[in-house]
Structure formats: C-alpha cells, structure tokens
Amino acid sequence: MDDLKQRAEALDLADPHRAWRDRFVIPDGLTYLDGNSLGMLPAHVPDRVADAVTRGWGQQLIRGWNAEGWMDLPRRIGDRIAPLIGAAAGSVICTDSTSINLAKVLQAALAMVPERPVVLSDTGNFPTDLYVAQGQLRGSGTLRTVAPDDVANAMTPDVGVLMLTQVDYRSGRLHDMADLTARARALGIVTIWDLAHSAGAMPVDLAGVGADFAVGCGYKYLNGGPGAPAFLYVRPGIQHRVNSSLTGWMGHAAPFAFDPDYRPADGIDRFRVGTPAILSMVALDAALDVWDGVDMAVVRTKSRALGDLFIDAVDRFAGQFELHLASPRESHRRGSQVSWHCPDGYAVMQALIDQGVIGDFREPDVIRFGFTPLCLSYVEVVRAAEVLGNILQHRTWDQPRFRTRSRVT
C-alpha cells in the first residue's frame, strides 16, 4: 500500500501542472472523478458571471450585445476552443447543444454525399448521437452501427458518412482518429467526430487528420458549467459549400438587414441559428482562461498516468472482488477515464458518493471514473481506490437504501 502512496506523492511533486489545481474550487473532502460529466468550477468564474448579470445585463441592457461583445461570443469562444482541438481560427463556433450541433453537421455531411445516405457509427457511441442520426435519417437513409473494432472494415462503398465519438463514454476506449479519418477520406466518406470526451482531455488534431466536421461539449473537460453551450467544427475548405437545414437569423449573412430570404453567412457563422444563451456562454468563456499556459501534451501524459495509477490502486485495494476492467489497460488506447463492470454497480457508486468519491454509474453495470488532469492529484486517486476497496469489503446489500434506484446523471 505504501509504495502506491509514495508513487502518488512523487508524481504530484513532479507534476508540471500541479499549481493548476488552485484555479478550481475543490469542495472540502471531495474526490471528484466525474469531471467528464460536469467539470469543476474554475475559481474566477463566479465573478465573471456576476459581472455579466449585474453590469452587463442589468446596466448595459440591450447595449450589451455590442458593448459587452455578446454578439461575437460564439465566434470568440470558438476561436479559443480551436487550439485545444487542432483547429484553425474561424473553423469552430460555440452554439446550441452538442445534439443540435450534431444534427446540423450531419445534415451538411449527408448533403455532400446524396447518393450514399448511409451513416456508419459504432455501438459504443453515445446514445444521443445515434438518436440524432435516427431522427435525421428517418425515411431518407440508414444508420449502420458496428462494434467499435469493426469500424475500419465496415467502410463499404455505400457508406457516405462516418460518425464516431472518439472516446467511448462507458469504456473510455479511444478510436484512432488519424487512421480512421485517413481511411474514410481515401474512400470519399465524410467524417464527423464527436469530441465530447476528448476536448480538454488530450491533444486533438482535427486539421492535421483532415476531419470534415466535429462537435463537442462545453461542460466536461472544458469546465463551462452545467449544460454549457457546445461547439462545432467545419473544415475550412468546405465551409463555403455546406449548410444545415437549421437556418436562423444569427446564421444569416446580414442578421440585422432583416431580409425576408435566408442567405448564409460566409464561413462558420452560418451554423449559428438563434440568439445565444449569453449567461451560460460567459461562464464557458471565463472557464477557458484556465488553459492559459497549459501544454496539452503534458495534460495527456498526466491523464494517462492518473488512469494507470488508479487501475493499479484498484487492483491493490479491490482486486479480490468481482470487478472486471471495462477499459483498455494500455493507457494509449484510453481516453481520460477508467471503468469497471461491477455487480450492484449502482449501489457501489452510491456508497462511493456517500463517502465523498464521486464517479458515475452507467447502465447496465458500469462504474466509471473520470480524470480531469488539471484538477486532480495522484494522491487523491489512490485514496479513491482505497475507499472503493473498503466499500466492497464491507458491502451490506441488504440495506434498504441500496434497493432504491433513482436517476444518476
């Protein structure tokens, strides 16, 4: 046991981003392994939001759209997210939700390959992505899902669009984005990547791999707050010729000309639709300040090390119990999370939460632990595994509270 703790302490001492922890509000006594569901609150965000409410809204009122820069916030935030995902300025916009954005880019992608209305995805994709595709394809095309490992072989000539989430939300399994995108391009397949569990967790190189479209989430590793606005990416080379059917005034070439006819804005702005939710956007904009001075390669190294240490610690403290690793053991094949199949997983996760270790439960039996490299210390991760071991050691499943199941998000 002590060697693990010593290893953790040594890793913490050597962590180049150790000081970043102070940029976040860490509730007392909490070990938060759920930043992949909702990122922690950056310490400076409350003041920024309060200012937007009391001064921006309260005093500037309608003038805030210009004076406070609200009108350009979707583009400005997009340009701040861009370097985190290997995108050029002007190729990312922050707007709407991930699901809505996925619908937009899927429409745009399908219109590029009208003779091949088949969308290929995998069974590990997050369900909302599949639901979005089902809605968009209803009556006009086919969604084909295969096992994650079979994606490369399933790129048959009838496939028009490849729609994948890079990191599996349950297992953390990482797709090889460069390889799959290259294969797709060679076959004329349009690519859409969902970066929900990638952006802010690891280096992503959208431009480098030649992805056509991407979407992602503001409230996970980007720490933008509950339900923070999402983002979407469109490859610069195709922006002028793609469109979605979700056309609204904010995506018009001249929103305040009030033309009766829609005319898409040049570039990425055409993927805006309605008026942006400014207060939520201000929080995300402020939260992005934490990335100043961050080296994403270092983030990835720490993320992998946190996961490796946690697996070792769970082996140590809970290895005698019926836990089956649901994630790849090799860290280069994982995102920034580790999961186990665990009998009574829901009850186990509730017990962990009661003891100050917050992770997620995912149906049917997965307990999931996410690692936000900028917030977490190695010592915390070892402690969390120890708590898990104690819970499994002393499990008393006949206690009534383990029998009620409510929604876990």
Next chain:
Amino acid sequence: MDDLKQRAEALDLADPHRAWRDRFVIPDGLTYLDGNSLGMLPAHVPDRVADAVTRGWGQQLIRGWNAEGWMDLPRRIGDRIAPLIGAAAGSVICTDSTSINLAKVLQAALAMVPERPVVLSDTGNFPTDLYVAQGQLRGSGTLRTVAPDDVANAMTPDVGVLMLTQVDYRSGRLHDMADLTARARALGIVTIWDLAHSAGAMPVDLAGVGADFAVGCGYKYLNGGPGAPAFLYVRPGIQHRVNSSLTGWMGHAAPFAFDPDYRPADGIDRFRVGTPAILSMVALDAALDVWDGVDMAVVRTKSRALGDLFIDAVDRFAGQFELHLASPRESHRRGSQVSWHCPDGYAVMQALIDQGVIGDFREPDVIRFGFTPLCLSYVEVVRAAEVLGNILQHRTWDQPRFRTRSRVT
C-alpha cells in the same frame, strides 16, 4: 405639455402594478423602451444565479442535476410560463432557442399534413421565422407569404400550416389569434403561433383558441436575460402523435437507460433534445418570480395606456416633424410597442440612446419603442417623447457620428 404630465402622474398614482417597478434594477437616468428586445434585470436574479454558480455548480457538481432540480428545469419553467399564455401544465417546455423550437414544431406540423406541404405566413413575420421555414421546406414544400391583412383570405385548400407571429416586430400590429386559429381549424390547417412579443405583454389563450403549436422567447417580456432559453407549446391532444426530427437523449422516454434506439418521451418532454443550458435557465426561472400576483388583464390595460400616452406625447412634442406612425393607432390592434417611420431613423435612435432613452432601430427607417408594463411609469414615457422632440428640433445630421452605422440589436 403640462396636461400630459399631469395625466401621466395621475395614471402612475392609479397603477395597480406601480410597486412592481421596485422588483427590477432600473439604471440611473435611463428610460428603457426596449424591454421587447431584452427585458430588464429583476432585482433578485443576481443572487439566484450566483447561488447556482457557487453552490449548485461549485459544491454540488454533478449531484446538482438531481439535488438542484436541473434535470426538471425545462419542464418546471414551462409550467410556470404556461399560465401566462393560457396553456395547461404539461404543455409547455423551456428549451433551446426560439428558432430551433420553431424548426421542431414546424417539422411536427408538416408531418401532420403530408399531402399539403405549404406553409402560410405573412411578410411582417420576424425574418428568422421565415428563415427557419425556408430551411425546413427546402426541396420538400413551399413557404407562401402574404401581407398581414391578407392572411385570412390566403387560407386556400392547399395550405397545410399557418405560421404567424402574433405581434409584428416592427409595427406592433396584432393578429387576431382567436379568429385566425378558428378559421384555420375549420379548414384543417395546423397552426403555429410565435409569441415572442406576446408572452408577458398581454393575455394569451392558447388552449382557448385551440392553437396546435406555439413558440416564444424568454428574454423579452419574460425578462430572462440575454439569450435566455425559449419555450414551445404543443396542444395536449396531439402531443402523443407528433414529433420533430431533432431527436436527442433528453427527449427520450428513458434518457438514462442509454438505449441504442430512440423512443420519444410521453408528452411535451419529447421536444427536448440536448442538455439544457442551466445557468441561463436558472436566471429565467428566477425572473419568472416577478409574475407572482400579477393580473395579466391589468398588464394589458397598462400596456395599451402607455402606448396611447406615448403616441399623444410624440404628437405633442414631435408632431411637426416628419414622423409617420408605423403602428396601429387603436391600442387594441397593437402589441406592447409603438413605431414610427423616421427619416434618418438610425441617427435619431443613436441620439436618443445618447440621451438615455433606449429604443430600437429597425431597417429601413423604423424607430421602435417597447413598453414593459411592469417596469415602466407613465411619467417616463412622456419624458421620452419630450427628448425625442428635442432631438428632432436640434438635429445636426452633418455631425460625423451620425454617419457611421454599426449594428443595433
């Protein structure tokens, strides 16, 4: 001049909602006639938003989805908006933007009348509504726009959907919702009402008139903050059989079962898509507190009287200048705003703003003044007209600042 001021003072003294003004933050020296673009900040909202950020997000973190009731916020806010628009509980949901919501209900409406893919609207509709329809109908149907007065006569047998905004965003002209909806129903035409300039400004009776769908805006008369989430209404009798193609996990019957196949929730929840923008929603939820104890009939009476007084005052102070009333003079034919065609309207509005009277300019030549009954006093309205008169009296259009035109929202 004095009789107008006396009339204003007497009206203020007799105003049953006079005390409501204290529920809002009124910036010093500002006469704000733009609550129909962005409503004022209710005084208690900053504390509620700050609490959601620091305690809800910062301390509860992922637990906030249940503990803070975030998951149910779209439905709960919908149920709070419902009585303001004559809707039953369970028939309104707060989500996304007005444009996105309009796309959803338009898809649902069109699917109800597949043999009649013609959408009838009017040329006074807000452009984004027309853009949304253009996007949804592209290649599959027709958008037909007629002059507002011709709508009733344009309900020909080929029309499937009637899509109107009740209050014209420029002129304030009010459609007779009961009459037009009844005519449409008699002809089997599905109705969609945009209540952007109605909700919170006047009584609306969606259930009473039998409207099928409605959408509306959270940031105008509902004072929900810049870009506040919007709402949508679906008539209870059709909720079980209508759907949009924007299908996402929050609209699934069991979002956390993570089924691979989409199955719509019962009722209005099926019109949810992605994760809601909680911080913006918390602001709107808090802002709705100001309606406690408000009689919407009294609001409407005051709204009409404010508009009448303003027209009289503009006649008095600016009647000698080239202003042409763009709104109906009879208050029962107007929403809660009054507009004029005004040469150099943009420059005039800039001068007004510089002198603390905030209204809107709308292309090509419309100066627009909105009246939020709960915030405004009659005395303010007379003063605003006096300032307008002074500006027109002393206009000096050769000043360079009148030549630069920037975006006004």
